[in-house]
Amino acid sequence: MKFNHAESFFSAEQQGQPLVIAGPCSAETEEQVLQTARALKQQNIHLFRAGIWKPRTRPGSFEGVGSMGLAWLRRVKRELGMKVSTEVATARHVEEALRQEIDVLWIGARTTVNPFAVQEIADALQGVKVPVMVKNPVNPDLALWIGAIERIYHAGVTDLAAIHRGFSSYQKTKYRNVPVWQIPIELKARYQGLPLIVDPSHIGGKRELIFPVSQKALDLGYDGVMIETHPKPDLALSDAAQQVTPERLAEILGQLQVRKTSYDDAELENRSEQLRLQIDAADHDIIAALARRMALVEQIGEYKKLNNVQVLQLERWKEIFRTRAEWASEAGINPAFIEELYKLIHVESIRKQTQILDGV
Numbered sequence: 001m002k003f004n005h006a007e008s009f010f011s012a013e014q015q016g017q018p019l020v021i022a023g024p025c026s027a028e029t030e031e032q033v034l035q036t037a038r039a040l041k042q043q044n045i046h047l048f049r050a051g052i053w054k055p056r057t058r059p060g061s062f063e064g065v066g067s068m069g070l071a072w073l074r075r076v077k078r079e080l081g082m083k084v085s086t087e088v089a090t091a092r093h094v095e096e097a098l099r100q101e102i103d104v105l106w107i108g109a110r111t112t113v114n115p116f117a118v119q120e121i122a123d124a125l126q127g128v129k130v131p132v133m134v135k136n137p138v139n140p141d142l143a144l145w146i147g148a149i150e151r152i153y154h155a156g157v158t159d160l161a162a163i164h165r166g167f168s169s170y171q172k173t174k175y176r177n178v179p180v181w182q183i184p185i186e187l188k189a190r191y192q193g194l195p196l197i198v199d200p201s202h203i204g205g206k207r208e209l210i211f212p213v214s215q216k217a218l219d220l221g222y223d224g225v226m227i228e229t230h231p232k233p234d235l236a237l238s239d240a241a242q243q244v245t246p247e248r249l250a251e252i253l254g255q256l257q258v259r260k261t262s263y264d265d266a267e268l269e270n271r272s273e274q275l276r277l278q279i280d281a282a283d284h285d286i287i288a289a290l291a292r293r294m295a296l297v298e299q300i301g302e303y304k305k306l307n308n309v310q311v312l313q314l315e316r317w318k319e320i321f322r323t324r325a326e327w328a329s330e331a332g333i334n335p336a337f338i339e340e341l342y343k344l345i346h347v348e349s350i351r352k353q354t355q356i357l358d359g360v
Helices: 031-043 068-080 091-099 114-124 142-154 181-191 200-204 209-221 244-255 264-304 314-330 337-357
Strands: 019-023 047-049 084-087 104-107 132-135 160-164 196-198 224-228
Touching: 019 031, 019 181, 019 244, 031 047, 031 244, 068 084, 114 142, 132 142, 142 160, 142 181, 160 181, 181 196, 196 209, 200 209, 200 224, 209 224, 209 244, 209 264, 264 337, 314 337
Parallel strands: 019 047, 019 224, 047 084, 084 104, 104 132, 132 160, 160 196, 196 224
Antiparallel strands: none
16 A cells, blocks of 8 residues: 555645644534534634444444434535544445535444445445545454555545554553554554544543643654544533543643654764664663573473473462562663563463473
């Protein structure tokens, strides 16, 4: 896949600033949609968003107003001159949205997980020139995310963007959906022309997390933000806790800093290159140390095989997990990072020892 970022809808209006997509999680009433749009029009946002069809986790919750909401978005477009966007999950949604002149479509996380549903949408988009955004799937699966983008791309839609809205997790964290930043970073590395937009509302789940998540995304080179905005967030029919007022949105946007993409001073660039070389040397030392550790792991595996001892020694693992985190704290390193690192190291150690015991 090849993307021309310069000619994309998602970069054409930015003028050196991040693309801003804002609007309510759900279109609830015509008055609410127009009230929000008028307030956002004053802020010159690039794209107005509102959910019409809302796929919910469980039945009985508000699932959107349906097709009649498209007329409200069309009114926003015609009366205020704003570009409008909504989520589609079926071919019928696509056809109805295009009939009502919706400018940009997006595919939600619950749809991205289903290749059949994405293909149905792709088939409906054949021969249509409309920008499309694809949210990451619910679970942290880069291949599934890329697959959804590929299906839309192969339908002839080349003006695409990816939306990072975080991933579900069984662990309790401060986020509604954990960011797992390495996944969108890998996507950006593979497809450098593909615009990447952060959805801090769904990542955070709480309005106080919108600014820090947005800033981190911009620091990582993201191209824009999608922030859910409602005139009375606490009364919203869906996702009330993660929506902000238009006034608060203006404050957030005013606080965000856009970093330079490169150094503009030769001396700073030279110093940075020297530090990169030192980092390369440090990484070489780390890999050499890991190689020595794995050689020792293999020796232990041979000893266990000789003495018919099982691979997993739980007390020993608990000791490693505890002491390495303590050593990290003493060294000024985030212990949570070291814990995650040693989980990976332990998995590889178990794999090596299991191979030895099984004679593989």
